[in-house]
Amino acid sequence: MTKPTITTALLCSLLSMPLLAQPQADSPEAMVAEARSLVKSFGGSLKQALQAAIKEGGLTNGIGVCKTVAPEIASNNSSGGWVISRTSLKVRNPENTPTDWQEIQLLAMDRQPVKNGKPVEVWQVSEASGQPAFQYMSAIPTQKLCLGCHGKSIAPEVKAKLAELYPEDKATGFSEGDLRGAFVVTRDVPVN
Numbered sequence: 001m002t003k004p005t006i007t008t009a010l011l012c013s014l015l016s017m018p019l020l021a022q023p024q025a026d027s028p029e030a031m032v033a034e035a036r037s038l039v040k041s042f043g044g045s046l047k048q049a050l051q052a053a054i055k056e057g058g059l060t061n062g063i064g065v066c067k068t069v070a071p072e073i074a075s076n077n078s079s080g081g082w083v084i085s086r087t088s089l090k091v092r093n094p095e096n097t098p099t100d101w102q103e104i105q106l107l108a109m110d111r112q113p114v115k116n117g118k119p120v121e122v123w124q125v126s127e128a129s130g131q132p133a134f135q136y137m138s139a140i141p142t143q144k145l146c147l148g149c150h151g152k153s154i155a156p157e158v159k160a161k162l163a164e165l166y167p168e169d170k171a172t173g174f175s176e177g178d179l180r181g182a183f184v185v186t187r188d189v190p191v192n
């Protein structure tokens with residue numbers, strides 16, 4: 001029973017945390033678990049909202065969900081220092097442009113978006129900005145549902161609406177299974 005204690009102590013001292021205060025809350029494992037659950041909840045809500053909007057008013061109606069509801073759902077799922085967003089190698093909205101680190105991860109994910117039946121994920125704890133920051137990414141493979149707005153043949157009215165809202169749109173031409181992008185979850189690691 002000594003081994004786990006040593007590992008925990010090591011992890012805690014690595015993160016310069018007091019051992020007794022919330023022993024595991026800020027361990028990389030705990031943060032990855034939290035990031036996964038945020039992605040699950042954000043991804044699930046977004047897909048539901050998208051499906052409902054398309055059912056109600058077609059793809060052009062769905063565009064509105066991606067434009068306004070996606071950031072809303074993202075901010076509802078972001079709290080306590082946690083922030084969730086989406087990025088891609090080919091963005092529709094330039095605000096979703098990846099950072100250098102994110103771009104490197106996306107390039108690797110692009111070669112293999114799914115491993116053992118699960119979207120590829122990656123994380124790091126970086127001190128590049130002076131403040132230790134946890135960052136997690138999870139690949140988003142293209143599904144059938146996405147093709148109407150991100151695929152190779154897009155209906156003229158959808159194309160027109162996208163061109164109006166996103167003059168710099170690069171997010172078309174995808175096939176099912178291609179990497180569409182990634183969820184990004186970040187959090188500042190508290191320094192004690």
Ligand code: HEC
Pocket residue numbers: 047050059060061062063064066067070086087088090091092093094096140141142143145146147148149150171180181182
């Ligand atoms: C009804 C049209 C529509 C459908 C269907 C759709 N999207 Fe999008 N998608 C958009 C729009 C519009 C944006 C830009 C949102 C914004 O302004 O942030 C977008 C943005 C994204 C982004 C953020 C990166 C970027 O390109 O700016 C990702 C990732 C993404 N979509 C993935 C998907 C996936 C995965 C699916 C299928 C499950 C999907 N989309 C289905 C319209 C759609």
